[in-house]
Amino acid sequence: MGLAAEDVDAIVAGRHADPFAVLGLHQVAGKWVVRAFVPGAESIEAVDPKTGRRILALGPVAGAAGFFEGTASRRKTRFAYHLSITRAGHHWVADDPYRFGPVMGDWDEYLIGEGTHRQLWRVLGAHVMTHEGVAGTHFAVWAPNAARVSVVGDFNTWDGRRHILRRRGQTGVWETFIPGIGDGDVYKFEVLDRDGHLLPQKADPVGFGAEHPPRTGSVVRDIRDHAWGDEGWMGRRAALHRVDQPISIYEVHLGSWRRVPEEGNRPLSYLEHAEQLVAYVKDMGFTHIELMPISEFPFDGSWGYQPVGLFAPTIRHGTPAEFRAFIDAAHNADLGVILDWVPGHFPEDPHGLAKFDGTALYEHADPKEGFHPDWNTMVFNYGRAEVSNYLIANALYWLQEHHVDGLRVDAVASMLYRDYSRKEGEWIPNKDGGRENLEAIAFLQNMNTTTYGEVEGIMTVAEESTAFPGVSAPTDAGGLGFGFKWNMGWMNDTLSYMSEDPIHRKYHHSKMTFGLHYAFSENFILPLSHDEVVHGKGSLLDKMPGRGGDKFANLRAYYGFMWGHPGKKLLFMGSEFAQGAEWNHDSSLDWHLLDIDLHKGMQVLIRDLNRLYRDHPALYTRDTKPDGFEWIEENNGDESVFAWVRRGMDGAAPVLVLSNFTPVERAERRIGVPEQGRWVERLNTNSEFYGGDGRGNFGGVQSEDVAASGRAQSIKITLPPLTTLFFELERD
Structure with a gap:
């Protein structure tokens, strides 16, 4: 019936370029012919899908095991059928995939x-x-x-x-x-x-x-028709993601936040996180949860930063439906969810994207462009339209299908520069002879323009460690178009300062002030992320000098400095209660430490800092405006004292922040203030509630007509050792 031998041979060998032209139902010489290929089959019949009655018997094609063909001589029109198959004593009925037309338009x-x-x-x-x-x-x-x-x-x-x-x-x-x-x-x-x-x-x-x-x-996962219950959150989140709003982010690795030791030390499921993690983050006063990558990844030790399944929430914690339930729970607790998103590279695993069709399809063919030496991974070919579209569609997928509120883009610096971590001769300049990756820049601009344009109220964040200009500037002004940028310089400088013995800090004073020279050039987030507590770096507590209580006092003062500094906040899990050990992705956080007063006190401090931050507009409304910040004492290196004022909008009460990074109490210390009135002590990191010794200012002090710090008005306060204080003005 018009069947060529070469077609049969190609079907049996699995090398036919168009099997739909051979198999299935076809009209040949005015008759309907059914052809099927079922390796090992002994007999095949075409039967009626409804009644199971035989329509026709298919006979084996000589010399082609498993290939059957039959003619429906009495059928005048196309008909539906199933295949009734017998093999090695087993019998089953199956539909024929080759009888169906295409789906795509x-x-x-x-x-x-x-x-x-x-x-x-x-x-x-x-x-x-x-x-x-x-x-x-x-x-x-x-x-x-x-x-x-x-x-x-x-x-x-x-x-x-x-x-x-x-x-x-x-x-x-x-x-x-x-x-x-x-x-x-x-x-x-x-x-x-x-x-x-x-x-x-x-x-x-x-x-x-x-x-x-x-x-x-x-x-196969059916992602249709999820019954979302977060309409209220989705309607108001745009207002909450503006640069003049308080944003405090709790960064989480779902695999190690909390485990179940009674069940083989397994990590929590999405549904358990929806109950336990959401309640905890809400109680701690954070506004957002940032998840380290949850796109499916093969190797636990990559923490998700070498993904293979970019569209699949990792099964380690459950199904896509259960992941959506987690998002729903967060939204119903008024918490946003940000995903770490990794469009910068992908692993070489043979089941992944590398050489997907036998060619460098998603990656560059030349290893000088397509191989990343830092991570032994492949670099996406951003200049290929289909690849750029694949990644941008992936960003939209998480934002639209899963109601994710934002994407933090990992390792942006590695994308921006062709010579990133490469020696001379190991990279290829761009078309203009420069080191910038023009295709990656265009991709990031396109991604931001598209996501902000198509999904209302979302935010994108760049982890970008260089001085590349305009990361959070609009694309029509030449920027990359991100909503926010991690302030890596601030993090590196201030952690370096805090690691110094207090007696030496006066020689490094500028590390705490330098960030203000560029603090308003981008929409910054101040990150104390997982990167600071891995690979032998120790925990944040471990970085602090001294012993025992001094370590905690240093860290409390540092957190106060951070929450008083311009910029949104990000803190990695465990740091809120001063976990002493370096983070281990294979085990739970050390929750038992909360039985110790100093650790519990640190947790209470972070909760109170978040509350103070949200309740005082001066601490966030002008985060990106120079007029929202005023130094009172910037150059007092000898005492390692810093003092500044944060200002809000429309007459909001200013907040005075002071940090003393020595173990020496500054009693009856006179500090200039910008306005007359009573300055109420709103938070003191030396409070007994946080593990300090309780020295402070009895609730507040009244300003006096005594000049200090270049101001006509001043207050006389006790500035405890290793302490940050917050005062709010009550005007006369």
């Missing part, structure tokens, strides 16, 4: 080819659906240089000859609909490269689920 093809399909995840990947009246899953993947792509899984005994995808035009996309496949089924793509060589089986680049590592299969 021409418009999707056009947008994918152009690199402008902003909702790429709604076309590519594995989608549970009903197609032509039959329930199943649609699979689609981009592999333009492949000779053949198949879906493999338990449903076809991982035989890549069984479910070969249909090539769609010139876009490089392959697709198929497989009936009977649904939520929870494991699959991979089997790819033959352009030379016909079989590649390692690949996980789905747009898969919504994955197996538990170390298994590497993708898992």
